[in-house]
Amino acid sequence: MQKPVIADKAPKALTLEPGTYYWCACGKSKTQPFCDGSHRGTEFAPQSFTIDVKKEVWLCQCKHSKAKPFCDGSHRTL
Template sequence: MSDAIRASETPIAVEVEAGKSYFWCSCGQSKSQPFCDGSHKGTDFTPVKFVPEDSKKMYFCGCKATASRPLCDGSHSK
């Protein structure tokens, strides 16, 4: 598998709704960052489904290197 494209040097803040499904872009090619727009088609990448338990602001990984997919774990600063 090839490496993901680094879509952002910082996390992407999003106000999420409890119980709603979000699909995080794992390839970095989506024009709708941090979420999937289907740009991964034809690659080995697949979006990561995320359903938050609470409605609040969350920080999604933009560098695509997080170990806490889909949320930022600070990997962008390493």
């Protein structure tokens, strides 16, 4: 089983508009925390999530959160 690349040991705070987004699960994307297709050839796939109303979110960049794509503080133990 491959392990994801830790893109950063801190979450990314963003204000997102309503819509569907694709979170990078492999950690290789150059457009963190969103997918840019860098996972091709790996066992990883982006995780889609939908925002219904404009709001601030904290997206995981360590790729170890149990609440993916959202940060749960797992980066503190890496």
